[in-house]
Amino acid sequence: MDLSTTINGIRFKNPIVAASGTFGFGDEYNELYDVSCLGGISSKGLTWIPKEGNEGIRVYETASGMMNSVGLQNPGVRAFVEEGVAKMRRFDTVLIANMGGSCIDDYVAGAELLSNADIDMLELNISCPNVKSGGMAFGLKANVAREVVAAVREVCRKPLIVKLSPNAEDIVEMALACEEAGADSLSLVNTFQALAIDIHRRKPVFNNVYAGLSGPAIKPIALRMVHAVCKRVNVPVFGIGGIATAEDALEFIMAGATAVQVGTANFNDPLAGQRIVNDLQTLCEKEGITRWEEVRGCL
Amino acid sequence: MKYFDSTVISQSRLTDDIYVLVAERNGADAHAGQFFMLKAWEHELTLMRPISIFKADEHTLHFMYRVVGQGTRKLSGLKAGDPISLLGALGTGYPLDQAAGRVALVGGGLGIPPLCQTAKELTAKGVLVDAYLGYRDDLFAMEEFEPHCANIFASTEVGEEGYRGYITDLLTPEKYDAVYTCGPEVMMRKVAALCAEQKTPCWCSMEHRMACGIGACLGCSIKTADGMKRVCKEGPVFPANILFQQ
Secondary structure (H helix, E strand, C coil), rough: CCCCEECCCCCEEEEEECCCCCCCCHHHHHCCCHHHHEEEECCCCECCEEECCCCCEEEEECCCEEHHHHHCCEEEEEHHHHHHHHHHHHHCCCEEEEECCCHHHHHHHHHHHHHCCCCCEEECCCCCCHHHHHCCEECCCCCHHHHHHHHHHHCCCCCCCECCCCCCHHHHHHHHHHHHHHHHHHHCCCEEEEEEEEECEEEEECCCCCCEECCCCHHHHHHHHHHHHHHHHHCCCEEECCCCHHHHHHHHCCCCCCCCCCHHHHCCCCCCCHHHHHHHHHHHHHCCCCHHHHHCCCC | EEEEEEEEEEEEEECCCHHHHEEEECCCCCCCCEEEEEECCCCCCCEEEEEECCCCCCCEEEEEEECCCHHHHHHCCCCCCCCEEEEEEEECCCHHHHHHEEEEEEEHHHHHHHHHHHHHHHHHHEEEEEEEEEECCCCCCCHHHHHHHCCCEEEECCCCCCCCHHHHHHCHHHHEEEEEEEECCCHHHHHHHHHHHHHCCCCECCCCCCCCCCCCCCCCEEEEEEEECCCCCCCCEEEHHCCCCC
């Protein structure tokens, strides 16, 4: 079967995309396999101002998953546009620039610059804390998210993906607000806010106390959210959350996703992306699937 | 660097909680101070575990590790013939191409194993090597250094053998062209300070939790005088002067 799929006019050779923050800018994994076999790569999360990231422990294993508090360490949008884009372009795959921000002005400045860059799509990370509202994430309240998405939409000349936080008050309301504000597609879910405690030190494991939970542990919840959102929105959805096998990817597609993103699985198996692409081909043939339309959103 | 299916050749227990696992090398490169990510599970655990190279022979890789959690406990249960996945060799090791004359290796606890391969490679280059090995109680792996070292100094904090105290008490950096250290950060800081006083170049091997091991996740980034560095990529070995301000 032809695994290709099209989102916002961009053709993906298959629906498997490397998730932001787990795959750098692709070059490290390209030493292990040809990352051009992937449908797309979402870049390390960029911010207008370069960031050094968080102090202390940044990654921590949990049951069937992991927590991270990397803190968006990145070289900044400008450095990415000047050097990173051309390097990523060597890969024959859809290039998605993932961008976060701590205020609307930064989001807008970044989106303007990235609109002139040689990227295929812009993925907006709205799970970042908003410095102007006491650090509460943009992606929790629909009216706050609507504002940042609308502001970015005004300047963004690339297909705009908005990446939703599962910590949103109401994920469906959030999805509808982002769609209304101009998102061309949605990706969900980002990590779940979680807590780990070091009982010997009687302190949180992470300096920021809370950190993001990902991996197979979150898959059933992510799947439910993707299902609920896909029932209500008209834009395409990238499903994300604990996908580690072709079967997982197919579940998300059956829940309504057009493509999926693979994150934490890259750490468990550095060849995960390539493996899932290959297995998906076999799986579709075994299941008698000839076109994605036969199964996408089938329940 | 490559990711490959290997097989456990042997597993031996050195002390209560320290083990040596030997696996097939399958042509992987391996140099002093580098490490591998090890995995002996599918999805029961999420992350692979970074373990330094204790010894690399033509066909085998030796990993010495302490059981500290779920991952190392699972590794310690492996037996000859069991499958194991290896990713490596990873990271930047000790700068052997610059090594000449006389080098001191200063190891503390589970910082000792990577210095064994380092001693071997230095000696092969004609460098004169002295080892300073600091233990808490029981000595281990000392005999592995003997073929590669001119002098071996050992200390225990609470044990019976060797000098009673810290290994840094014995170190005389002025006698060396370079000092390579690996062990607890407090020990490496002391080594770096002693070296700085004598203007002896010093390299330290850092340890950090990491997820990918190849430089993509930034889970192991540390702040240095030369900017943010990835322990898994630019490290684990760094020049002491960018890690610790004197």
